[in-house]
Amino acid sequence: MTWIALYLRSRRAPAALVVSIGGAALMWTLWSLASNSRAVGVQMVILTVLLLVAALTVTLGGPDDALEATASLPWPPRRIAHLVIAFLLVVVPLLATLATGARFEPVGLVIRDAAGLLGLTALGAATVGTARAWFLPLGWTLAAALFPQPEPLLGRILTWQAQAPDSTAAGLTAALLAVGGLVVYAAKGPVTRL
Amino acid sequence: MSRVLGIELRRSAAAGTALLLAAAGALLLYFTAEAMFSAGWMQLAMTQRLFLAVLWPLALAAGAWQATRDRRSGVTELFASTPRPRASRVAPTLVTMAIAVFAGYLAMGIAGSLRIIGTAEYLPVQFVTVTAVGLLALIAAVWLGMAAGRALPWLVTAPALAVAGLGLLLLIPGATRPRGWLALVFSPIYEMNMPDDYATVPFRASVSQAVWLAALAVTAVLLFVADSRRLRVAAVLPVVLGAALAITVMPHQDRYVTGAVDPVARDLVCDEDDPRVCVSRVHTGLLPEIVGPARDALTALAQLPGAPATVHEDTTTYIPDVYPPWRTDVTMFRVEVGKDGHLVDPDSVLPEVVAGAFASPPDCEDRSARMADRYAAAHWLIGSEPVAPETSPAEMAEVPYVAEAVEIWRGLQTMPDAEAQARVERLRKDALACTVDGGLSKP
Numbered sequence: 152m153t154w155i156a157l158y159l160r161s162r163r164a165p166a167a168l169v170v171s172i173g174g175a176a177l178m179w180t181l182w183s184l185a186s187n188s189r190a191v192g193v194q195m196v197i198l199t200v201l202l203l204v205a206a207l208t209v210t211l212g213g214p215d216d217a218l219e220a221t222a223s224l225p226w227p228p229r230r231i232a233h234l235v236i237a238f239l240l241v242v243v244p245l246l247a248t249l250a251t252g253a254r255f256e257p258v259g260l261v262i263r264d265a266a267g268l269l270g271l272t273a274l275g276a277a278t279v280g281t282a283r284a285w286f287l288p289l290g291w292t293l294a295a296a297l298f299p300q301p302e303p304l305l306g307r308i309l310t311w312q313a314q315a316p317d318s319t320a321a322g323l324t325a326a327l328l329a330v331g332g333l334v335v336y337a338a339k340g341p342v343t344r345l
Numbered sequence: 346m347s348r349v350l351g352i353e354l355r356r357s358a359a360a361g362t363a364l365l366l367a368a369a370g371a372l373l374l375y376f377t378a379e380a381m382f383s384a385g386w387m388q389l390a391m392t393q394r395l396f397l398a399v400l401w402p403l404a405l406a407a408g409a410w411q412a413t414r415d416r417r418s419g420v421t422e423l424f425a426s427t428p429r430p431r432a433s434r435v436a437p438t439l440v441t442m443a444i445a446v447f448a449g450y451l452a453m454g455i456a457g458s459l460r461i462i463g464t465a466e467y468l469p470v471q472f473v474t475v476t477a478v479g480l481l482a483l484i485a486a487v488w489l490g491m492a493a494g495r496a497l498p499w500l501v502t503a504p505a506l507a508v509a510g511l512g513l514l515l516l517i518p519g520a521t522r523p524r525g526w527l528a529l530v531f532s533p534i535y536e537m538n539m540p541d542d543y544a545t546v547p548f549r550a551s552v553s554q555a556v557w558l559a560a561l562a563v564t565a566v567l568l569f570v571a572d573s574r575r576l577r578v579a580a581v582l583p584v585v586l587g588a589a590l591a592i593t594v595m596p597h598q599d600r601y602v603t604g605a606v607d608p609v610a611r612d613l614v615c616d617e618d619d620p621r622v623c624v625s626r627v628h629t630g631l632l633p634e635i636v637g638p639a640r641d642a643l644t645a646l647a648q649l650p651g652a653p654a655t656v657h658e659d660t661t662t663y664i665p666d667v668y669p670p671w672r673t674d675v676t677m678f679r680v681e682v683g684k685d686g687h688l689v690d691p692d693s694v695l696p697e698v699v700a701g702a703f704a705s706p707p708d709c710e711d712r713s714a715r716m717a718d719r720y721a722a723a724h725w726l727i728g729s730e731p732v733a734p735e736t737s738p739a740e741m742a743e744v745p746y747v748a749e750a751v752e753i754w755r756g757l758q759t760m761p762d763a764e765a766q767a768r769v770e771r772l773r774k775d776a777l778a779c780t781v782d783g784g785l786s787k788p
Contacts, residue, residue, distance in 0.1 A: 170501055181512075185519075194515065198508050205504035282417060285504045289406060290369055293511055294399045298377040306376070 158229075161219075162210040168240070171206040175199060175244040182253040190256050196245075197264060197296040197312050199255060203241040204268040205285045210237065211273060212281030212341035220340055227337040234273055234333055241265040259316025267311065267325030268292065270332030277336045280344035353437040357414070359445035362407040362487070366400050366449025371456035373399060382457055383686045384542045385465040385627045387610070389457045390475040391540035393450070397482055398534050400453075402510035404446050404483045408490020409503035411442055412569070416498040432570040439488060439566060446483040450476075464630040464686035467610055474551040481558040482533035486510070488565035495569055525599040530557055530591045536602040542627050542682065543662060545607035553595035560587020604664060611660045624658040628680045634688055635680070642698035645726045646676065648766070649773055653702050661707075668707040673777050676701035693734035699723035703772055709779035714772055716746040718784040721753035722769045730754060753785050 159165070178199040182191045191199075210233070213219050220226070242265050245255040255261060268288045275284030292312050299313035300306025307320040314321035354360070373396045374382065382392040415421045424434065454476065458465075493506050518535055521527040528535045530553055537546075560583045567580035595601075613623040616632055622639040624632055639656040646652040651673070659677035660669050669677065678697040683689035700723040705713030714722075724731045731750040757765040768785050775781040 166499075167501070170505075174505070185516075195512075198512065202505060202508045205508075206501050208504075209500045282500060285500075286365075289504045289507055290365060290399075290403055293402055293507065294369060294373060297398050297511075298373060300377065309376070 161213045162233075164210050167206055167210045171203045171240060172244060174202045174206055175248075178202070179248055179251070179253050179255075186253075189252060190254050191248075193260070193313065194296050196255050196261060197292060199245065200241060200261060200264045201268060201288065201292045201296075201312075203244075204237075204265065204272055204288060207237045207240060207269075208272045208276065208281065208285050211276040211284060211336070212343060216281075216341045216343040226340055230337045230340060231333060234269060234336065238265055238269055241269065257316045263316060263322055263325045264292075264312050266329040268328075270325075270329035273332035273336035274328070276341045277332075277339040278342070281341050282344065349437045350440060353441045354444070357438060357441050357445075358407055358411045359441045362404070362411075362442065362445040363449040363452065365403060365407065366446060366483070367452035367456070369403060370396055370400055370449070370453030374453065374457045375460075381539060383461055383464075383684055384540075384682045385461065385610075386458075386468045386472045387475070387545060387607070387627075388540045388542070389454065389461060389465075390472045390479070391537050391544060391546065393454055393457065394475060394479045394537040395534055396453075397479060398511070398514055400450070401482060401486045401514060401533065402507040404486035405490040405493070405510040406503040406507035407445070408442060408487040408492075409494035409506045410490075411438065411487075412491040412494025413498045413500070413502065421498075431572045435570055439491070439569065442487045442491065443484045446487050447480055450480055450483055461686045464682075466630045467627045469545065469607060469610065471545050471548070471551070471607070474548060474555075475546050478533060478551050478554050478558065481555055481562070485558045485562040485565060488562050488569065492565045492568035523599075524597075526595055526597050526601055527592070529602060530554065530595045531588075533558065536600075541662070542680075543606045543611045543625065543660065545605050545610065546602055547596075547605050549594060549596060550602055553591045556594060557587050557591035560584050560591070563587075600664070606662050606667070611662075613657060613660070620654050620656070622656045624680055625660050628658065628682070630686075631680060631682070631688060634691055635694055638691065638694035639678075639698050642676070642695050642727075645695075645699050645723075645728075646702050648726055649702070649770055656698050656701075659701070666707075671706045677704065690734050695727060696720060696723045696731070697734070699726055703776045705776045705779050705781070712779045712781050714776045714781045715784055717749035717753055718772060718781075720746060720750040721757060721785055722772050724750070724754050725757045725765060725769055756786060 178191075178195065182195060186192075242262055245261050245265075246258065248255045249258070271288045271291075272284045275281075275287055279286070295310035295312040299310045301314065304320055307314055307318055308324050311318075311321035311324040316322075370393065374392065378392050378395075381395075382389040415424060427434075490503070490506060494502055514532055514534060517532040518525070518528045521531070525536070529550060533554060564580045564584040564587075567583070568577060571577045571580060607627075610627040611625050614626050614629050614632070615621050615623040616636050620640060620643050622632070622636045624635060635656075643652075643654065643656065653674050653676040655675045657669065657675050657677050659679045661667065661679075676698055678694065678701045681689040688694065700716075700719040703714045703719040703722050720731050731747055731754055733747045757768070760768075772781070772785055
């Protein structure tokens with residue numbers, strides 16, 4: 152128990168949790184106030200997933216990753232558990248809104264984008280460093296959310312975040328990013344770069 | 346100072362920011378807006394402004410990221426202990442980041458200009474003002490990001506700020522409805538989408554936006570350099586004054602930019618030889634492609650009595666509808682620019698120009714010739730079967746009148762030449778007089 156408490160503290164988990172839950176609550180409130188429609192706009196859903204993922208990105212690395220890696224602990228399962236819990240922290244609050252007046256739908260899109268973006272950010276944390284891990288997910292998702300390209304196939308792959316949940320190309324891209332991020336992060340762990 | 350600036354350019358996020366903006370901008374231009382900016386320089390400038398929807402939040406994030414550098418490097422306390430005033434210490438950083446977004450936006454423009462440099466000739470002054478406002482928007486964003494990053498020096502600040510910035514841009518038009526002009530003041534992208542070929546941005550709109558963005562930038566700088574509470578409170582002043590001034594300058598009317606037409610871009614420019622072929626100034630670069638088929642069209646039309654002797658581009662603009670002067674000795678056609686800056690379908694110029702001779706005056710509504718009849722008559726004069734023109738965008742490829750035009754054309758082919766000639770001449774005469782009743786199929 153002590154280990155988990157220390158680990159969570161070193162990863163600034165409480166603050167990240169507050170920011171991510173607060174972000175979800177803020178987006179939910181904004182939509183409830185601004186619109187009469189029960190289904191939240193797709194752009195807003197994508198941006199909310201992005202915001203939650205960005206908030207949880209911070210927890211992917213500690214204050215001294217090189218030092219941490221020297222500890223003779225079985226890191227890969229812990230890192231996988233970390234990512235899985237982060238994924239649940241993105242998805243569960245948004246799924247909970249399905250029971251309320253501002254629903255973050257469709258479920259398939261929320262799950263796909265959360266998995267894909269979390270994978271992408273984990274990939275970033277393991278390569279360019281946790282501090283810079285959000286660059287690519289942010290830039291890519293902003294462009295994709297505003298200008299989704301349903302045609303041709305390359306467009307569906309490049310703007311996977313904003314495709315309909317039944318799009319195979321977008322689903323596969325997200326799955327590839329999710330699995331790739333999970334594997335690389337579990338194997339390599341976070342790196343620190345100033 | 347220049348040495349410090351050089352060091353700061355290398356050690357800050359400047360290079361990455363410039364690269365990011367240029368790459369994102371160029372990708373957006375080429376993947377999502379190919380056909381939007383191919384007509385000319387003004388369309389490129391306006392399309393670039395539209396993509397501020399992505400670049401503006403990214404600039405906010407870049408600024409916030411840069412401002413958290415001291416904290417990431419753990420030197421905040423060290424710097425706070427030096428006697429040098431904060432303003433003079435951070436000035437090079439502010440300048441560097443401004444240079445970075447400037448370079449990124451210009452590089453995006455250069456990338457876009459590669460596509461149109463061969464065909465675009467008309468370069469209005471508004472091109473400069475629209476681009477300058479875009480640059481100012483990015484500079485204000487990156488400085489605002491730095492101010493926010495200084496106030497909240499956490500990792501999550503930058504991405505959260507970008508999401509908030511995009512949300513703000515998306516919300517402005519909704520929040521100011523029904524006063525559309527108010528959105529035009531505060532949003533650098535509003536009403537910039539789908540610029541048509543004669544589009545322009547009135548100078549007053551640009552001035553108003555520039556005032557607002559400059560005020561925002563000043564406030565951001567004050568917030569970023571301030572080391573006293575009093576200065577931080579005073580930073581509110583420029584943004585309030587700027588907002589008030591910008592609202593006063595902007596004309597309080599809706600569709601101010603959407604309805605704006607550049608009369609100079611729309612003026613006709615003619616080929617020097619006879620018979621005269623004229624296109625609007627914005628399409629001057631396409632004149633060599635048009636002159637040949639347009640003259641062939643005049644030759645085909647010469648079979649008619651009182652045939653038009655001049656070809657003009659149809660420069661009609663809609664909402665409000667403004668028509669070029671109506672003349673019976675002129676045949677008009679619309680110039681459609683494709684993705685590559687050239688004509689969408691050079692083969693369609695000939696039939697379009699010939700069909701233009703069967704058009705009616707603008708105020709003639711249901712007494713004008715139907716499209717199918719016009720094209721059937723045109724193709725009868727040319728001597729070839731009607732084909733569907735390529736259109737832009739490609740989804741509109743279903744041209745409804747082609748099948749019917751082919752049918753009418755076949756009917757004409759089976760008639761004796763004199764009979765067909767008489768019907769085509771009648772169509773032309775009725776169309777000009779605004780008395781069409783029945784068309785070519787009617788005996």
